[in-house]
Amino acid sequence: MDFQSCVKINREWDIVGARQIGREHAKKIGFGTVDQARIATAISELARNIYLYADTGKICFEIINEIDRKGLWILAVDNGPGIADISQVMEDGFSTSGGLGAGLPGVKRLMDQFDIISETGKGTEIRTVKWVRK
């Protein structure tokens, strides 16, 4: 699938850039302020994970326009070390960097759909969708 816009994550400030673009998309589609904040926070978590663990990667956005529903698709891709045990990182309170360990499980709760594919040594891809509530 072709993504409309992608933001490269190389430095800490790129997280802010990704967040801003995501928020703009969310506003355009018609998300309310609470959902906009949820989306911005989710992007922030995903982008920070890329910056912290994989050094570089990208966040892509795609607006989903179906007959009966609209939504925002967010894709986070990196070529980092990958995640050895996915069930472990999806547990609340697990962190290798001394953080709160709420990042990925938090994103899952903030968004409506959440898929994670990761291979050790190859990288991680997270696909997540938020639907506009009617």
Next chain:
Amino acid sequence: MAKILHVSDKHVTIYIKIRGKMQHGGKRMDKHLNSIVINNSDTIVKDWLVEVSKNRHNDYTSAISEDLFESTNREFVNVIFSSLEKQGITSELDDFSEKLINLGWPLSYLTDGLQAFRRVTINFILSQSEKVDSDHLSKVLDMVDNWVDPIINQLVNEYSGSWEHIVSLQRVALQELSAPLIPVMENITIMPLIGTIDTERAKLIMENLLEGVIKHNADVVLIDITGVPVVDTMVAHHIIQAAEAVRLIGSTCILVGIRPEIAQTIVNLGIDLGKFPTKSSLRKGFQAALEMTNRKIVHEKGSDEGIESLLDSLNGE
């Protein structure tokens, strides 16, 4: 190697360094080409103006008025020629680039202009030459490159230098704004946070907070996050750590300015902020801080007589 090259009665003698390539190029040949260009400057300038005006309407300069564009082009070409005559970087070039930087002209105007100048000049010289063999061609290319490249380099350096300068100034300005601490009352201080919090800023917040608590002898510190757009786990983590550190030195931290949407994302993320008090607004936080320090806001009886009669009438009901 320094040498006096071109001394005209109008111009002050200048010393310039001859670049390595030109030393091998044969000075007579260079001089010859040089004079071709200078003697035919009118034709070259005319060709160049045509070339530059071509991309006028489809790019960055389309918003600039016709007059300004023309006069800048004239000035630009004069600057190029004066640096050709003197075979080096001139003070005119410095002044010109400084002026354009201040006016906010894009760098691409200058580089495109010089690229066009290179094309026009090479074409002109070749059209004037009787025989064109590869040796001659490479000499001409070398020669023109030696004129144009130093100018391009100089301009790019000036522009990037000015950008770097601006960025470093803004970084300093940002740092000054990043973690202010305001002692509003005896034992109560407020730290208003506005904008994105990154790791560097989080460190500053922690340092300023602890330093300020000791310095102002504060019992209660209010951290106001009304202006923080996104509170993710990293920001929350830093706030929790700062509050914990404040607790260790014997003071209390109250987190204020939590907007409804931020409250919801914090709950979704599963962040536990239960270890210290939180309030929705700075006003409520301040009231709580007063209570903690055994004070309260007392409304003095105003000169309004109406209030008293109103209270009386309420009591009567």
